[in-house]
Amino acid sequence: MGISGLHHQLKAGQKKINVSELRGRTLALDGHALLHRGALSCAEALAEGEPTTRYAHFAVQRVQMLAAKGVTSIVVFDGAPTPLKRQTNNDRRAVRDQALADARQWKLECERRHAAGEDRDDAIGEMRKAYGKTVRITPVMVEVTKRELEKVSVRCLVAPYEADAQLAALCVLGLADGIITEDSDLACLLCGLRLSRCLLVTKLDRDGTGDLLIPGDLTKLITDLRRSKFAKALAKALRVDARVAARCFVQACVLAGCDYYASEAGLGLVGAAEHVCAARRLPDNERIEKAVKRLTNVEGARAAERAFYHAKVWKGLPGAGVVPRCVALSELVCPSRVSVPPPGADIDAEVGPSLNFEACER
Structure with missing residues (x-):
């Protein structure tokens, strides 16, 4: 997601944890993050086209470590590129x-x-x-790693497009209790969807120690952030209601700059949060354009916000005769609980059209 400054702002809300404390839970892992870590061990061979599968070893070792600590893994890989991320x-x-x-x-x-x-x-x-810095994850690398993981009985899923959205979808559907990834960017999505029990584990080491955050519980998150300027801004929105505050969180992340939208000069995450939350009583769908008067690419910011909520995901996991259907992430949430921007007429051009699971598997 590439959200500028988010990890730094959320650091005070994290606590150290060993995954042995999560025994009995199911955690969804960012497969591309695992592959990237593994690929660093053979980056020269990959860059020069030399045959190697060393990149898959890291992912297998990681899920075996989790299994030894009583944690069940589901590994999710990126699928097709999202059109809005072309630049x-x-x-x-x-x-x-x-x-x-x-x-x-x-x-x-x-x-x-x-x-x-x-x-x-x-x-x-x-x-x-x-x-x-040359590492690029290819479909062949995904397929090789997927096969190796399936040999040790780990369930894998290639998302229609972005793995981040699919990871969040598994939590919405109750198929995962949390997510393991490299950084805190997914906090934006988990907060926006108000997943108040979803665990976000980052910076996991080989011994199973990492940083734990529960970003969907915005009340607790604001308390844990110890009255930083970012937290103070969100607290104002929370006084309106949690639904508004969650939407403000996503809008601030968009305006600060993400993979879908380049931040405009001088607007960091704290400034974006202050602008957005100052406009907390405006209708949710008008806030972005009215909160920051100097925005020159309002439609770009709106499109980025739509991409967070309307990303295409598989509804469910394959197996036992179940063939997952491709739906918008927004279709999985309760409208009375989560504020969602309207999709717009060109949403498929922004996030990609619906795909067929069986066709993607072939």
Whole structure:
């Protein structure tokens, strides 16, 4: 989701936990985050097209560690690219291309120093760092890792589009008690959907220790954030009602900048929250355009907010004759509990059309 500044603002609300304390729970894991961690161990081979499946080992080791601590895993991978993320994906591709050029340059420097009998430790470090920035998760890597996980009886699911939305959907449907991912960006979605019991575990290490947050319980979250400027802004919205506050949280995250929308100059997460929550008594669907007068791309911000709520997800898990249906995430929530922006006429052009599960599996 790429929400600027969110992890820093939520840090005070996190607490250290070992997943052994979650024995008996089912947690949904961000498969692409696992793959990215695993791919760092063989980044050079992947970048240069050399055959390797080492990237799958990290994911298998992680779910085996969780199983040993009594936690059941469901691993969710990204599916097709979301149309609204096209610019973000193009930017990331350019970064990877530059990193590959840098890595090859450092590799040549390593070879030169080796031939000259010179110390090359710093050059090797720079080369590895650059290769690490080239990592791109491919459908082949997903399929290989999925097969390895299924060998150890772990359920896997490739989302129609964004894994983040699918992870949240599993919690909405009661199929998972929480989510394990690398950062706190999913807090935006869990708060927006008011998933007050959904656990968000981040920064998990090999021993099962990580940071726990329950972002859907906005009252507790605001208390835990110890009266930061971000929390004070949200508290004003919460005094109207929790439904309004949850929507304000998402709108602040959008305006601060995310994968779907580039923040406008000078507007960070705290400033965005203060603007949005100052307009808390305005109708939810008018708040973005009226909260920040200087916005030049109002429709872009609206589209980004729609993408959070109307992302396509599978309704359920496959198995025992069940074939999941592709629906909008917004269809899974109760309208009286969750404020949802209208989808708009071009929603499929923004988040992608509905897909057929069996066709995607082939």
